[in-house]
Amino acid sequence: MEQLIGYLKKFLLRDQEVAQQVGYTSDETQFANYKVVIRPSGVFDCLSEPKQVAELLQPDMEYEGLPVLFGSDKSYQHSDTLVIEADMVATAYYLLSRYEEQIIAERDEHGRFTSSLSWLGQCGWLDRPLVDAYGEFLHLRVTGKQPSYCGAQLCLTHDLDRIVKYATARNWLGGIRRMDFAEMLRTVCNQCNDPYWTACRDLASLTGDKPDVRQVFFVYTATHSRCLEDSGCVPLECIDESVLQELKSLPAEIGVHFSYAAGCNKSLLDSELQTAHFLLGRPISSSRYHFLANLKASDLEWQESIGITDEYTAGYADRVGFRLGTCRPVRFMSPLTGRLSNLYLHPLAAMDRTLADSRYMGLGNDEALRQLIELKTQVKHYGGELNVLWHNSMVADSASQLHLLQQLVEAW
Numbered sequence: 001m002e003q004l005i006g007y008l009k010k011f012l013l014r015d016q017e018v019a020q021q022v023g024y025t026s027d028e029t030q031f032a033n034y035k036v037v038i039r040p041s042g043v044f045d046c047l048s049e050p051k052q053v054a055e056l057l058q059p060d061m062e063y064e065g066l067p068v069l070f071g072s073d074k075s076y077q078h079s080d081t082l083v084i085e086a087d088m089v090a091t092a093y094y095l096l097s098r099y100e101e102q103i104i105a106e107r108d109e110h111g112r113f114t115s116s117l118s119w120l121g122q123c124g125w126l127d128r129p130l131v132d133a134y135g136e137f138l139h140l141r142v143t144g145k146q147p148s149y150c151g152a153q154l155c156l157t158h159d160l161d162r163i164v165k166y167a168t169a170r171n172w173l174g175g176i177r178r179m180d181f182a183e184m185l186r187t188v189c190n191q192c193n194d195p196y197w198t199a200c201r202d203l204a205s206l207t208g209d210k211p212d213v214r215q216v217f218f219v220y221t222a223t224h225s226r227c228l229e230d231s232g233c234v235p236l237e238c239i240d241e242s243v244l245q246e247l248k249s250l251p252a253e254i255g256v257h258f259s260y261a262a263g264c265n266k267s268l269l270d271s272e273l274q275t276a277h278f279l280l281g282r283p284i285s286s287s288r289y290h291f292l293a294n295l296k297a298s299d300l301e302w303q304e305s306i307g308i309t310d311e312y313t314a315g316y317a318d319r320v321g322f323r324l325g326t327c328r329p330v331r332f333m334s335p336l337t338g339r340l341s342n343l344y345l346h347p348l349a350a351m352d353r354t355l356a357d358s359r360y361m362g363l364g365n366d367e368a369l370r371q372l373i374e375l376k377t378q379v380k381h382y383g384g385e386l387n388v389l390w391h392n393s394m395v396a397d398s399a400s401q402l403h404l405l406q407q408l409v410e411a412w
């Protein structure tokens with residue numbers, strides 16, 4: 001547990017020297033060693049028992065304007081040490097490890113935890129990274145100075161559910177029904193002219209030479225799924241060699257887009273990863289789930305065991321914001337044991353469909369841009385990583401989607 005608490009303190013404070021001046025103890029004889037002490041609320045004594053942790057929750061408590069879930073809102077001076085009873089360390093753990101999802105069993109029709117179930121959603125903090133705000137508050141109390149964070153990055157990510165529009169007989173029949181003859185003719189001559197692949201090229205051109213903008217394309221490789229949610233996808237093995245070569249030459253990272261079916265099956269995860277590895281001829285270590293369908297602790301442990309080091313699913317499909325309470329990549333912590341893994345979770349802040357789809361936020365482009373700029377302001381302030389997800393198919397089907405993303409890149 002000592003290693004876990006050490007990691008959480010370092011994650012909050014960032015600077016080892018500053019972190020060492022924050023104690024996490026109830027032992028009064030130790031207080032003089034620290035400038036700030038947070039008194040543990042008991043959460044780490046009962047991690048394996050979600051019911052006991054649930055009994056400690058204080059969902060309406062605030063300390064110095066920050067919602068805190070455990071402990072009390074009291075603080076006092078002990079000689080030169082500020083002692084705080086609001087347990088920010090345990091609350092940070094509750095959010096970062098998704099302990100909350102161990103306590104609340106309710107899910108949507110795709111098995112997803114939704115923003116309205118989350119404490120951050122309920123207390124109006126979903127679009128501000130609360131854990132990072134704790135770090136800022138503690139830094140100010142320890143040093144007397146407002147921290148200045150740098151190194152913010154914009155990360156454009158793209159799930160290639162359908163890397164090309166026309167690959168299978170079903171795709172071509174759909175084109176005939178829609179009478180899309182011109183684009184079908186262009187594609188049949190050369191698949192590099194396929195509208196969904198052309199959209200990938202358009203997306204790849206967005207980053208320019210900006211050093212603080214990077215890009216990840218997630219390729220879908222499953223060929224075995226019987227899930228309805230996977231049925232419209234085009235596996236990577238269906239594309240022509242010419243498109244595959246262009247994909248390999250994109251100046252972007254490539255990850256694997258795990259199928260809807262793979263979330264329930266470790267061997268499928270492994271085979272989809274190996275297929276990506278084989279077809280692209282390079283090791284793949286980043287991933288995201290189709291439909292953002294899975295963020296189960298057991299599944300993240302499986303992903304780690306097969307060699308995934310960076311996971312990008314941690315966002316909500318129904319609302320933009322910071323599901324993990326942070327805008328920075330964080331090591332996955334197994335919620336019930338506190339085991340610190342080597343898998344990094346990259347918070348996903350916004351998705352094209354979340355903003356545009358009437359089932360979710362249903363915003364016009366002006367309001368969508370305003371939401372993105374607000375997220376950008378938060379991420380820049382905390383020196384984090386703004387991960388956004390834009391689908392190549394959305395960009396091909398609606399020119400305004402590319403324009404919206406372009407506006408975000410320009411504003412960055």
Ligand SMILES: [Zn+2]
Nearest residue numbers: 159161290291
């Ligand atoms: Zn997908």
